[in-house]
Amino acid sequence: MLELANVSAGYGSFQALFDVSLEVNAGESVAVIGPNGAGKTTLLRVISKLLPASAGVVSMEGRPLNDVPAHQVIARGIAQVPENRRLFPKLTVEENLKMGGFLPAVRARFGERLDFVYSLFPRMKERRAQAAGTLSGGEQQMCAIGRALMSGPKLLLLDEPSAGLAPVVVQAIFGMIKRICAEGYTVLIVEQNIRQVLKVVDRAYLLETGRIKMSGAAATLLASDEIRKTYLGL
């Protein structure tokens, strides 16, 4: 579904990604794991066209995204939950969800999508008239995921969903992501919390200093010596 072929990118003279190639197949959940500063967020920014790639090709369903402006990427079926959630704090929960369904093509299905998101996160229905800025961290993450699901995307990109949340909440959020995968969504998730995320996804790539170092089935990576020693401290 999503394919990156030899993608490089950076900020000014600083190069953050070197020759990255990866793919995500339909129905699959894939993680990109790695330490802080490895280029994980940059990778998602390149896919969403918020940052132009300096080399390489990103394609969605076989069609390159090179000439697609950032605001049309979502129309290709790619929705992103940005790092730190980035809700509109003064808009209500429901208005935030409405922004997720902004695309003219999905407005007719607003009620149906809203019901789906509320069934996934009943808490959001309770809080629907509340300003998003007043939600707890976990609720904000639910709202941000819900917002991204409003457009009915083919591919959901999640940027560090566990960042800044209490361990108990992290557990809950990963449980929800697992349910979203089970609903049939294709998910690409970028995460530092390696142990947790590898229990949820099918496959993973290890990104270090902007380069793919390892890839394979999540269970294989979880069992590998390198991951266990360097990242899990076992």
Place this chain on the structure above:
Amino acid sequence: MQIFDVFLLEAVINGILLGGILALLALGLNLIFGVIDVVWICYAELIMIGMYSVFYLHNVYHLPLALAFIGCVLLVAALGALLHLLVIRPVLSAEPINQLLVTGGVLFFLQAVATLVFGVEFRNVGVSLPALQVAGMYISFARLIAFGVALAGMVAVYLFLKRTYIGTAIRAISQDRAIMPLMGVNPNRIFVLTSAIGGGLAGLAACLLVLQYDIHPAIGLTFGPITFMVCVLGGLGNMVGGFIAAFIFAQFISVGGYFLALEWGYVLAFLFFIAMMFWRPQGILGGK
């Protein structure tokens, strides 16, 4: 004592009517600042152009007044969009002081162009509305209409911002501009649209003011500074704050003018503004 009360009441009512139009003026400027983060110092000059457009459409080309008003709103809306595309977009990431200076340049440019094209003589659309006499008070009909239309315009903008997708996006973009593309929103389009709405509100104000004022190239100076001060007083970019500040400011002008002399009303209002800048520089309700 009875007479005194009636005149004071008249001053208060006139203040409320003036407040309505000031609130309309402030709304356009606040909307643009709230969304684009640029202050259109030349906002009142758009009103001046709008007033001339009513004069030309109605008095020179003999269109009915209603059509001239519609033409004025559309023209100034287009002018607002054009101002964004030609002047604001190139300086969007420049220093705020440069953005302020460039719209200041546009202010004097529009005044100079108006002097060149329209001449310096005073124009008037020649529509004179009667004053209503209620319980011994004289209330200007033109002001009453202006108040009603200004209020209706503000309610329309409020509903647009609250109920529609585009309106919600306009509120969202002022909170987090960078992630708007992830929602499928093209920020540039929202900016142009907001500028057109801001221009349209200036056009609407022009239609209302043309019933009360003569038109000349410097007429913008009558409304520009006061609009800016109302916005700052309410908290720049804060639309509710601007609304409240407009009515406070108008009462200073109207009631202050009643107790002393008309000119004193403005002196008191500006003095109040300066004092508030010491006490609450972020505005009554704070910034956006």
